[in-house]
Amino acid sequence: MAGRISLAHGEGGELTHQLIQEVFIQSFGHGEQARLDAAVIPCFSGKMAVTTDSYVVDPLFFPGGNIGKLAVTGTVNDLAVTGAVPKVLTAGFMIEEGFPVSDLKKIVKSMAAEAETAGVSIIAGDTKVVERGSVDGIFINTTGIGAIGEKDLNPAAVKKGDAVIITGTIGDHGIAILSARQQLGLLTDIKSDCASLNTLLNQLIQQTEGIRVMRDLTRGGLATGLVELCEDFSISIELNETSIPVHEEVEGACEILGFDPLYLANEGKAVIIVDSKEADKVLQLLHSHEFGKNATLIGLVASISEKAGKLKLKTPVNTTRRLTRLSGMLLPRIC
């Protein structure tokens, strides 16, 4: 097929057919379950989790991944932290006229490879093409469906003293994107942490007891993710700043650029709130896995009440300050 995407590739006619055959079916397969307008799959039993995310990351290719890999890992992780086993994804592509077909193929191949790694099938898709200047390159939406098994999270059981664990270092994705944008003149070896955490987190739910809630940390970083947790479950959390794992290079880049790693995006990290009695076992399991080897206990649930909902940070000099959501603009199009 041609070297660049044209408007006619999005018109639903002959060229759309060709694009689907030569790019999408090539990587994703046709699927037994495909009917013309929708995919048909057997229902799971129990409950299902459904999530959607659009990816507009700039640049499209960055150290450690690209928009296609990210579009799979991000949605897989949203399902995994909800306690679900991710099963199927849909993919919607919005492409700019003139976009190189070779880049599209690379992106689609990354999606297929990451879907295989995560054990999910991409069962339905859609492509739109818009005029030059009406979208910046390519945006991708993925929507995911997962099955919640008999062993579920138990947020209602959260209690004072519960452990707050993070699965690894924070801020890697944010700094990798900044570095890829080059205009900031930042040279680091930091790669995005984007990874599918479902195998790790599903295993954790199956092999331990007392996991209350999990959350993946994307836009807004660790601080914003925990503030939302605190508000949603009426708990207060106290973090210990010196315990929070940060790559030396991320720390260095943050100092130069004036960023706070607590607010930088991550794409392969989750926080886990668990009964303190099980914390050691959870850490041990995390440490045995590639994506959990830097897992650390970073804080505790300090109180529970209608009036709770606060995130506090104990600093190295033993003072305590309250953390709020990210406010104002830090890094647009980070994912």
Added chain:
Amino acid sequence: MAGRISLAHGEGGELTHQLIQEVFIQSFGHGEQARLDAAVIPCFSGKMAVTTDSYVVDPLFFPGGNIGKLAVTGTVNDLAVTGAVPKVLTAGFMIEEGFPVSDLKKIVKSMAAEAETAGVSIIAGDTKVVERGSVDGIFINTTGIGAIGEKDLNPAAVKKGDAVIITGTIGDHGIAILSARQQLGLLTDIKSDCASLNTLLNQLIQQTEGIRVMRDLTRGGLATGLVELCEDFSISIELNETSIPVHEEVEGACEILGFDPLYLANEGKAVIIVDSKEADKVLQLLHSHEFGKNATLIGLVASISEKAGKLKLKTPVNTTRRLTRLSGMLLPRIC
């Protein structure tokens, strides 16, 4: 909140939180089923249909609808023609910095209203904001999940002589969009036919026998939709051109502009292939419904074989020509 969307509304921090509270939850509700990262709902029994579609229509507001209404009807219809009862939708918004909040509210309200009409819940969402010029206004992705009941379509039973029925006039959406673009100087009263067909089609499946397959006709129009059906099910169809219902104004606009209504987009029309013995009953049921009142028998399945797969059109002068997929560019960003 502010009058225009800013990049910070898409950062996942305080302003994103405000946008979700004041615009999305206001219209869509919070939902009992919402967890932080995904919605959790009971699984259906049997099979489920899953479909995804992104909407990039230009202009955003047009006679008969807007991008929000379209994003619901389009995805609902993809599920309905698959034989499913649409149950839930997700909504992903990609918004340009500077987009008027008042327009966003109008769009979101239309989505909520149409979802109510169609009987579906919008259970999960996502918002991204990109810099001015990186997207044209707003794009919306909706992904839908529906339940396939015990009574399903039966494409395997399709046979020679089966009736091909269309639920109403063709080309209305295409001409409404062209007319709304104004630059074509086209003045007609034609409104987009965008409508949720699920009640009509679900009822049809329940109350009749012998429905083989259904298809909604969007990009590429009636001709492209039927060519795909012919190829996918190895059947040949012969259409009777004089039977195909077209609004006089659509016919007139097509003559002036040189368009063929057979290739114009529709957003509230389906073709139904049904056992000829049941055709009268199907037409009768369709005629009793607002969205089926102009339903017409437009052709027959002419042959079935590995070598079939052709769409033929009998013209008013009794010659027969073969119709192919839409080729080349007709109307970008029609949906």
